[in-house]
Structure formats: C-alpha cells, structure tokens
Amino acid sequence: MFASMISMSDIRSVIMALYFVIIAAAVIVIVHDLRDPVKALSWILVITLLPVVGIVFYMVFGRNYRKEKIFNRKEIDDFEQIGRLCRVQLRELVDPDIQHIEPIEANKDIITLLLNNNRALLTVRNKVKILNDGKAKFEELFEAIEGAVSSVHLEYYIFENDETGRRLTDLLARKVKEGVEVRLIYDDVGSWNMKRRHARRLRAMGIRVCCFMPVVFPWLTSKLNNRNHRKIVVVDGKIGFTGGINVADRYVHGTKFGPWRDTHLRIEGDAVNMLQAIFMTDWYFVSGKELLNDEKYFPKSRIRTRSPMQIASSGPDSDWASIMQAFFAAINKARKSIYISTPYFLPNQAILTALKVAALSGVDVRIILPFRSDSKIVYWASRSYIGEMLDAGIKVYFFCKGFNHSKILIIDDNFCSVGSANMDIRSFEDNFEVSAIMYDPKVAEELTGYFLGDIGNSVAVTPESWENRPNLHAVYESLARLASPLL
Known part of the structure; x- marks a missing residue:
C-alpha cells in the first residue's frame, strides 16, 4: 500500500514536472517569435490554463510566419519582368507631369511607404470601374472572360461548385477550347467545399488548377491559419478585377441575412501589371516554381486616363504588414x-x-x-x-x-x-x-x-x-x- 502511494506520488511529480517543462518551452517559443506583447501574453495565458489544447491551438493558429516566412518572395523579385516594371516606375516618378498631380503630392509619404515596405509600384494611367454588388461584378467578369484571346488568371479564397461557380468554370472550359490559357488558384480552407474530384474535373477540362497550401488534417497543421484571402482576376494582362467578392452564389443571391452588399473593382491600365505580378508570384509558389515571365502576360497598356494607384499586397511572405x-x-x-x-x-x-x-x-x-x-x-x-x-x-x-x-x-x-x-x-x-x-x-x-x-x-x-x-x-x-x- 505504501509503495503504491509512493508510486502515485512519483507519477504526480513527473506529471507536474512535464507540465512546467511544456509551459516553459511554449513560453520560450512564443517570446522568440517576437510578436505583439498583447498577443504573446494571450497565448501564454491560454497555454498555461489549457496546456495540451493551448499548444495544439498555438501550433495551428499562433505561429508568427512573418518571421519564419512560409515562402520567400525575394527569390523571384529579380525576375526580368519585375525589373522592367521597376525601371518604368522610376522613369514615371521623375516625369514632371506626374510630380505635380495634386493627389500624388498629397499622398507622397504613403506612396513612398508602399514602395519601401512592399515594392508596390505607383501606376498613373488607369481606368477604374466600381462594381457595387455581386451581380455587377460577375456581369463584368463574364464579359471580360468572353473576350479573352490569350490568358485568364484567377485567384480566389472561396471558389464554390455551385451555380455561380459552374457558370464560371463552363465559360473557362470553353475559352480553353478556343486556345486561351486558364490558370486558377483556390485556397484549400476557404474553398473547403471544392472537392478533389471537382478540381480533377477542372483539370480534365484543360484548366490549370492549383490549391494554395493544401490542408489534409486541419487540426494538426499550422497551414490553417495563413490563408490566401486574395481575390484577383487578370484577363489577357489588360483587364483586372480585385475586391471583396469571391465565387459563390451568396455573393449574387444573398444569405439568410438578406442581400449581400460588397464592393469590387474592374481595372484597366498599368495597375493590371501589378495584379498580374502578384498572381505570378503566387502561381510560382503553388505550381512548383513555374515561372510566368513572358512578355505576353504584360502587354503595354493604351489607357491614357489618369487614376493613380498602387496595388499593395501583404502576407506572411513579406517583412512588413x-x-x-x-x-x-x-x-x-x-x-x-x-x-x-x-x-x-x-x-x-x-x-x-x-x-x-x-x-x-x-x-x-x-x-x-x-x-x-x-x-x-x-x-x-x-x-x-x-x-x-x-x-x-x-x-x-x-x-x-x-x-x-x-x-x-x-x-x-x-x-x-x-x-x-x-x-x-x-x-x-x-x-x-x-x-x-x-x-x-x-x-x-x-x-x-x-x-x-x-x-x-x-x-x-x-x-x-x-x-x-x-x-x-x-x-x-x-x-x-x-x-x-x-x-
């Protein structure tokens, strides 16, 4: 009996020792991440109170990938095409006609910030159309894709296999038969309903499909937390779309809450090159380093309307938020x-x-x-x-x-x-x-x-x-x- 009590006491001591070792190790990892103090203290509190569950949640949701970098964007920063765009930007910045555009003068500090923290090139010759709901967005999108002759590049967080998704994929399949290159990036968590067999069907149609950071066991992987939330479409390198609207019926028909109110943009001009460059970077990552740097993806724009803008991207692959x-x-x-x-x-x-x-x-x-x-x-x-x-x-x-x-x-x-x-x-x-x-x-x-x-x-x-x-x-x-x- 006494030996049994000693044994139980020893077991408790070992458990307590393991508890403190686990907590100490977790705290060291969190502190080493150099994250925001409030977030760090929050995670330390969660792990202290719920060590097992807390550590699992931290591994899934808490890792600081801005420091670790899931992939390093710098490895493709020196592509010839990006370099050419940078040289164009430098020439534009010293153009007297651009220097004295009042909105550029008023926001020069922000423009400089984005050039330094994101290499987001300032483009001036653009035309912007605001699309104020899903119906307007998809009408414009389908019309642009109908006119595609060279390439259609799509990147979405949510891509559902519903009525809206099928209309889009049927159109893309038809464009493939006409000789148009079609590439699609979808996020594996946002597009959880995109079954593997549906992705295989799209590939069988000739659509190049890549999943962003596939998640096989979401409860065991940190990939669940760093998702591709971007919405980008580039048609022939000439027309771009971006904003808040994904591919799903609810963006058109609404939800149980009523109509879905959202905002998207249709862009023509030099800014489309920057949307294309972001897509190119993401495609390079998800496709196993296929490089899309052909001149045909970056045609010279004939837009002369002045609408200055920068296309800014951010994520765990960059040094700055x-x-x-x-x-x-x-x-x-x-x-x-x-x-x-x-x-x-x-x-x-x-x-x-x-x-x-x-x-x-x-x-x-x-x-x-x-x-x-x-x-x-x-x-x-x-x-x-x-x-x-x-x-x-x-x-x-x-x-x-x-x-x-x-x-x-x-x-x-x-x-x-x-x-x-x-x-x-x-x-x-x-x-x-x-x-x-x-x-x-x-x-x-x-x-x-x-x-x-x-x-x-x-x-x-x-x-x-x-x-x-x-x-x-x-x-x-x-x-x-x-x-x-x-x-």
Whole structure:
C-alpha cells in the first residue's frame, strides 16, 4: 500500500514536472517569435490554463510566419519582368507631369511607404470601374472572360461548385477550347467545399488548377491559419478585377441575412501589371516554381486616363504588414474625414488609437459594421470596441439591409482603398491579402456616394442606445474581446 502511494506520488511529480517543462518551452517559443506583447501574453495565458489544447491551438493558429516566412518572395523579385516594371516606375516618378498631380503630392509619404515596405509600384494611367454588388461584378467578369484571346488568371479564397461557380468554370472550359490559357488558384480552407474530384474535373477540362497550401488534417497543421484571402482576376494582362467578392452564389443571391452588399473593382491600365505580378508570384509558389515571365502576360497598356494607384499586397511572405502600415499612415494624416466599411472590426492597438486620436482631433470618423454577422465570436468581439469609439466621437453604424461585406477606406477625398483586407488583425498579419490603394478624387467621390448610401441603410449607434443594451450582450463582448488577439 505504501509503495503504491509512493508510486502515485512519483507519477504526480513527473506529471507536474512535464507540465512546467511544456509551459516553459511554449513560453520560450512564443517570446522568440517576437510578436505583439498583447498577443504573446494571450497565448501564454491560454497555454498555461489549457496546456495540451493551448499548444495544439498555438501550433495551428499562433505561429508568427512573418518571421519564419512560409515562402520567400525575394527569390523571384529579380525576375526580368519585375525589373522592367521597376525601371518604368522610376522613369514615371521623375516625369514632371506626374510630380505635380495634386493627389500624388498629397499622398507622397504613403506612396513612398508602399514602395519601401512592399515594392508596390505607383501606376498613373488607369481606368477604374466600381462594381457595387455581386451581380455587377460577375456581369463584368463574364464579359471580360468572353473576350479573352490569350490568358485568364484567377485567384480566389472561396471558389464554390455551385451555380455561380459552374457558370464560371463552363465559360473557362470553353475559352480553353478556343486556345486561351486558364490558370486558377483556390485556397484549400476557404474553398473547403471544392472537392478533389471537382478540381480533377477542372483539370480534365484543360484548366490549370492549383490549391494554395493544401490542408489534409486541419487540426494538426499550422497551414490553417495563413490563408490566401486574395481575390484577383487578370484577363489577357489588360483587364483586372480585385475586391471583396469571391465565387459563390451568396455573393449574387444573398444569405439568410438578406442581400449581400460588397464592393469590387474592374481595372484597366498599368495597375493590371501589378495584379498580374502578384498572381505570378503566387502561381510560382503553388505550381512548383513555374515561372510566368513572358512578355505576353504584360502587354503595354493604351489607357491614357489618369487614376493613380498602387496595388499593395501583404502576407506572411513579406517583412512588413504593408497594408496595415498604409492604413495607419493614411489615418494619421487625415484632416477632414475617415470613412470605413468592414464586415469584421478587430483592429490592432495602433489602428484603434489612430482612429480615436483622429476623431478627438476633429476629424469626421465614420465606421459601418454589419448588424448581423456570419461569425458569432467575431461579431461580439467587434462590438466590444464600440463603446470606446463612441467615447472618442467616432460615429458607428449598423448596416441593416442584408450583410455588408465591403472592405472600404476613404480618407480626405483623395485616398481610398478597396480590396480583400478586413480591418482586423488576421488580415493585417496572418492572411495573404491585396488592396488597390487609389489616389483619385473622382473614385473617392464615387465610393463616398456609395458609403453614404449604405449609411442610409444603417442604424446609427448612439451612446444612449449603447449604454442601454442588454447586460448579457456586454458579457459576450467582454469574453470575445479577450480572444480578439487570437482571432
């Protein structure tokens, strides 16, 4: 009996020793990652309280791949085509006609930032069409692909095998028969319903299909957390599409919440080269290093309309959180207005502080959030920021006419962004994103019109109504806020 008690005591001692060793090792790994202190402390708390589950979750969701780099973009930065585009950019930057374009002068610091942190070339000769819902986006997309004669490159986070997806793939298959090269990148987590047999069927049609970072056992792999959230289409190197709309029926027909409100762009001009370059980089990674640097993919544009923009990308493959830094810089230099529409609002401390400082300084800051969301925990976590924003004078609105999935930032009538990046930590740090940063007052004015129209379909959140919300809601928000650094 005594020996049995000694044995049990020894077992407990070994278990406790293993517990402390595991916790210490995990803390060392987290600290070595050199991540944000709030996020680091959050993960340390989770692992301390739930060592086994916490470590599994950290391996899946928590690794800092900006430091480790899933793949190194620099290995293809010296492609001849990229070098040629850089030389074109350098010539344009010293062009007197460009130097004195007022929006470029007003945003020269942000342009310089994106050149340094992302090598996002400034392009001036562009034409932009805003597509304000899924129906408009797919009408324009199908029309552009119908006219394709050389190549169609597509990259989507979600590509469903539903009515919309089948219409698109049938059109792509027909273009393949006409001799057009078609390449498709889909994300394995976002396109979870894209069965392997469907991908094989697309390949049998002649469509080159590659899956971004396949996940066989999602609960055992860190690949679940660093997803390709980009939405890019390039047709013949001449027409580009980017924004927030994926390939699925809900983007056209809506959901249980009602109509799906979203924003996409159709772009012609030199900026299409940059969308093509981003696709080329991603294709090089997913295809086993197939290099697409032929001149035919980068035809010279005949567009003469001036609409300055930079196509900014970010992700774990880059040294800097470039899109977040651009947003931060733009918010800090705002003098009149900041308009934001985002489905998920989980800002880091820098963005949150910048927004509150701007509002307290007299800038008109307005944010549209969905009244209902497709993610409960993100919904409650987003709402947890509303009280302090209202205290700072930020105007908050709940969009009620369906689900608002737009990712829009408009500042001072001469800076605007439309892309795939939400105003949240996951988009800023973990996912592969793309945004069109535009310095065109006409585009900003049109986007502002749509934004104000969305406010007309929204309910303003007042300090009084917020104070009188159910106490249980405040509890949900507080608990979700604790998890926000990990979402």
